[in-house]
Every structure is written in C-alpha cells, then in structure tokens.
Amino acid sequence: MARSLKPKSFLGVFARQGLAIIITAAILLEATAFLQFYFSRRGIEQEATRRAESELENTEAEISGIMSQVEVAVKNNLWAVRNMLPHPDSLYDITQRILDFNPSVSGSAVAMIPDYYRSRGRLYSPYSYRNAEGEIASKQLGTDTYDYTGMEWFTEALTHPDGYWSEPYFDEGGGEMLMSTFSMPVYDSKGRTVAVLTADMSLDWLSAVVDDIDVYPGAYSLMVSRSGQMMVAQAETLVMRSNIQHVIEEIADKDSVSDALSRSMLSGERGRGTIHRGRSESEVFFAPIQKTGWSMAIVVPHHEIYGNVEKIGSLVALLQIIGLILLVMIIRQTAISMLKLRDVEERKEVIERELQVARNIQMSMLPKTFPPFPDRHDLDLYGVIIPAKEVGGDLYDFFIRGDYLCFCIGDVSGKGVPASLVMAMTRSLFRTASAHENCPDRIIGNMNDTMSEMNESSMFVTCFVGILDLTSGQFRYCNAGHNAPIIISTGGARALDVASNIPLGIEIDMKFEAQEATLRSGESLLLYTDGLTEAENEDSKLYGDAALLKVAGTIGGLSAKEQVDKIEESVRAHVAGAPQSDDLTILNIRYLGAPDAATDRHLVLHNDIQQIPQLAGFVETIASESGMPQGMAMSVNLALEEAVTNVIMYAYPKGKEGLVEVEAIIRKGEVEFIISDSGQPFDPTARADVDTSLSVEDRPIGGLGIHLVRKIMDVVSYARVSGRNVLRLIKKTQA
C-alpha cells in the first residue's frame, strides 16, 4: 500500500508546484501585458492629444490668417472713410476698393450713424458686394425696411473700438451664404463716432478648412460660435439650425460631462473631454479662435485612437492564454515523465535489491565458516569468494565423508541471475553426485549428464572435483575444463597436472578422465577460478598464471588462510583499484598429515590426581618422538600437568567421576596437545594472570598453574565444542 500511495502524493506535490508555476507565470504575463497596454495606451493618448492640438493650432492659425486679411482691409480704410466724410458718394468707392483688393471679403459697407447726412435720409450706408456673376456691385443698404442700427455688427462695433466679429449669420438678402462680419467704428476728427466700417466674410471656406482637419479616419470636426451656433459640422443639417448643446446632445448622452464640455467650449477654453454615446466613447479636443471667440472641436471616437492597441491587447491576451495552456501541458507532461522516471528508478532499485538478496542466498549456499572442522588436525582449509558487482556464477564446496574430504570449485559461464541459478544448481548436483561416490570422474560425469539434459540456455560450467583421503594425503580428482590447481609446499609451488576435458553441460555421456596425486603433510592444494588469474589492472593487463605461481612459491608453511591472504594481497597490488569484472574465488586445502598410527598419541585419564605420573610418561614419549630438547620436554610436561591438574581438580563436581582426554599431534616444527573433558564449562585462559612481582606476604597461593601454561606454550586456546571443554596447546619445537 505504501508504494501505491507514494506516486499519488508525489503527483500532488507536483500538481501544487505546477499550479504555483502557472499562477506565477500568469501573474507575470498579465502584469507585463497590462504595463505594456497601459504605456502604449498612454503613448497613443499623448500622441492623439498632440496631433489633435497641433491640428487645432494649425487650423486656428489658418483661420486667423484669413480673418486678419479682413481685419486689415477694414482697419486700413478707416482713414479713407474719415477723409471722405464730406463726400457721401465717395464712400461707395471705398467699399468697392475693399472688395477689389481683398478677395476674401464678400461685402463691405460704411454704415453711417442715423441722421449723419440729413440730405440722404435717416439711414445711409453705401454697400458693395459680389453679385452672382462675381462682379462687384454696390447699393445703399439703409432703408426703412432694413434698419441696420439694430444689427449686431453695428451695435457691437460702437462699443468695440478695436473691431468686432459678428456671430455667423445666414445672409438671406445678399450672398445667400453663411457670413460673419467684421466691423469697426469710424471717428471724425473730433473723436465722435460717425460710422461703422464693415467687411463681410463668407464662411464657406471655413467648412473646407475645418473639414481638412484629418487626424483620424473616423474623426470629425466642429466649429461653434460664441453663442453656441454650429458653424461647421459633420452633418450639414446641424449647421446654424442647432446650437452646441443640441449637437452635443445629438452626439452624446446627456449628462454632466457633456454639459461641462459645452460650457468649457462656449467660454473659449482650450482642452479636452470625453463624451459617451451608448457604449461608445469619443474624445473631444477643443480650442478657441481667439479673434472671434468661436470654438473649434475635433471629435475622435475612442476606437479610432485605441483601436490598434486594443487589437494588439486582445492578441496579446490570446497569446498569453495559449502560452498558459501550453505551460500547463508542458508541466503535466513533465510531471508524467518524472513519474515514469521515478517508477523506472524504483523498479531498478527493487531489481537491485532482489539481486542483492539473490547474491546473499547464493553466498549462503557456500560454506563460509572457517576453520570448518576445528576438531580436525589433519586439515587446514580456507575459502573465499570476492564477488564482482554483478551476481556471478563462481562456486566452491566441500564436506567430509568418513575419511574423505570431497571438494569442488566451479565457474559458470556468463554472469547475472542466469549464472547464479546455474551455480546453485551445480552446487546441488555436486552434493547429490558426491554423496555416495568416491570416484571424481563419476561425480563429474553425473553432474555433466544432468546439466546437459537440462541445459536449454547453453550455459556451461568449468569444474574441478576432488576426493582427498585424509588418512594418506592421496587424492583423486577430475577436471572439467577448469584451471589447474596449484600445489603449494614449503619448497615452492607447482601446477597440478590436469587433463583439461570439456566443461560440464556441453555434451551428454562424455567420459571424463580421473587422475591421482598425493598431498604430503603441510602441502596445500590451491583451487581458484579465472577471476584470479584474469584480474585486470587499469591497463587491462591480466594478473596471470606466472604471477600466481611466483607468489604461491613463497607462502609454503603458512596457514591456509594466510596463504590465501598473501595471494589476495598480491592480486590487489596488481589490480590497483581497477573495477573487478568477475568473481574471484579461492579454495585452499592444506593437508597436515594423518595421525601416525604407530604411536599412541591419545591418553585418557580419570579425574584423579594420582593419574598425573601417567601423563608425565605420555608427554615424555611425545617429547622424544618430536625431538624436543630435554629442557623443553620438562617444561612442556609441566604445562601439561598444570592444565590437566586444572581439569582434574575443577571440571567435575567433587566425588563425581569423569575423564580427561589428552591428544598429541606432532607436526613439523611443532607439537599440539588437545586436552578435553566433558565437565562444566571452564575457560582457564579467561583467568587473569598472576602478578609475579608481589612480595612473599602478598603472593596468593593459587593461579600459578595457568600462568605456567601460558609462559611455556606458544599457543593456548580454549573452546567449548559440543559440550566439551577443549584446550589446545601448541609448542614450537623449532625456533
């Protein structure tokens, strides 16, 4: 259950992280987009304002330029009017001249104040104008039906010494067009106002000028008079029929904003405002014409100004959404890939763990307790497998049946789990085949037949099987394609002569040849797999047979384990840390010689102190047989007596009879005594040694015995084996 939960929570974590990433990305994207949008919009707004304002300025300058011409025409002729006052008819000439010289002036009049020329009636106003043919015509304006004294251009001029532009009006009597009149008062020499000089200006061109304003395609322009009369407008129908309030009502929803806007425009201000109509908005830029107080406005729908930026904004938003969706997909995909990867890793771990278990099982099949037969004195045996990283197929095995040691070493071709399975099978086959069989060739043959029958994977095994007669050192062996073992003796080392034969598992019914050799006491039979001789260093140089023989030649006389240690050391020095590619297996069988049947080297005593002299006789015999010097014999005797006395005195409860067995083994250079009893567990070597430096008064009476044993013997070791106390004492007879 734990495993199935893990990926889920992992996904949960990943989902949370993914969500965080997506939210962050979205916030960043949105913020960037917003800023970009905001600044572009502001830039565009500034640009629009700048463009509108400059258009307004240009247009104003253009209009002012035209109007100035009219103003100048009037101003320049004031003196002429004053000079010509005495000649009423000459005033026609002046008006005609004004028209003559100023094409933009459509009409001009000198309107005298009432009753100035009594002879001419109450009103007198010479007036020139352009007729339908474009010629200049003149007439007298002031009639009873046309009382100009109430006209705006007249009345306002009287109070505006610098001139006055009239409100636009539709000239129904004259040119049938929209006009504005500039008028200035004329003073006589005494400073009295005597007349008003006017020049009419057609406003037809104004429409053209204003229409020329071309800021944005969908924009339009307006011009309103001081009183709010629409002078120029997008819709011609509005002109002069409506005032600005109406127009703004027409183009915008009525609200305070548009009210304020029209007030601002009418009061001659410069600025901008926003008007709404339904859901659409428009920006209104406005500026006054200073001369007349008219107000000019450019109305630009928002979509004209911001259309592009809004389009880009939408596009950016769309791209962002696509980007976020992609991000979500990528994160999801990544999460899934990581899950898969994790799954693969976990599976790999499981496999590796299982392989490790397989290796442990494999290793546990091989005998690994050394020394394997602590009670035997004729055999010193040691084996080791140094496994490569991968599970391999090396094996060794041995057991004692009667007086025989059965042993084998093998190497399965290939590596990995298949090899380890075949290895396990090989080991079982060896055990089965050798259980009742003393002929190694038949053991090998049996193993071969079974393996060949079952061998569907074409794996084979090189194998060496031997049967050692522990009473004589003679051994029979059979080789199946395995490396030739080495015989190590004190004088040197040599490869055992082996018939190579073919490995196991290749062909059924093969005949394998058995051979025979003898191990002398102290000689070792070193079995190994090619992992030893083919151990490679960094330069792929093999350790080799020669190097092995050379080392083997120098280690005679050492114990089986020491010999193997030396060889391992030598291989390690060669390999120098290069990775091990194959299992390295060594099995070393050191034969220590059969007990000599001719000499009774076994003594059994009762737990009676009076038996000690028998022990002395036994030890004396052994001492002389082993060729000990006289002095050594006596001290060995002393040690034995001390050790045996210990058993007699303490092993058994008082009054209970028991036995003490003493066994002696004479070897080259040493004699070993084994003292054993079936009494209560007692380890004499565990006793603290006595302090021999104490004074007479302080010296305890006891404890001297084991002290002497330790002093005299070279090796003293105790073991409790199968309910028996076993004390082993070794004395080296040669230095």
Added chain:
Amino acid sequence: MEIIIKSEQDNITALFSGRLDTPASLQAAKDIQPLLDQADKTIILDFSGLEYISSSGLRVLLTLRKEAARKGGKVIIRAIREEIRQVFLMTGFYNLFDIQG
C-alpha cells in the same frame, strides 16, 4: 619424591629428590611439617636431587617461605638445577627465595 630433613645446631637442611609434581606435593605438604615448626631458624633446601616441580610444589615452598617470614627465619635454596631455576624465573619465585649456587 623424597624429602630428607637433617637438623643441626642453627639450621635445618632438607634434601629434595625426585619429582615434586601435583600428587607428590600433597605428600610434601605433610612432609615439611618439621620445617614449618622450626621456621624461626635458617632452613636450607638442597635441590640437587629435585628433577621437577609443578605449581603445587611451588605452593608448598611458598607456604614454607611465608611461615619463615612470619617467624623470622630464613629459607635458602641450594644446588638448583637449570630447569627448576627456569620455573622459578617464570613464576617470579626466584626473587622470593635466597638462592645460592
């Protein structure tokens, strides 16, 4: 094993011969009673005939040495064989006794 004790005026000589092994030491512990009784005197242990000694034998000698120390006597060992001397050395007994020759 045999211990022959000869008393003189101021000292006692004990002549050891044979093997003073564990069984013999049991007997020897009884045999040296006269020596323990006169431990205020100078006791000379003649080892010229002593072939072997075990820790039990050493214990007998230690008992005598302790008694002499208590009573103000002396224990002198004479004519010790090399093998026995080795045992005395191994056990630190060499320093406990006055060993002459």
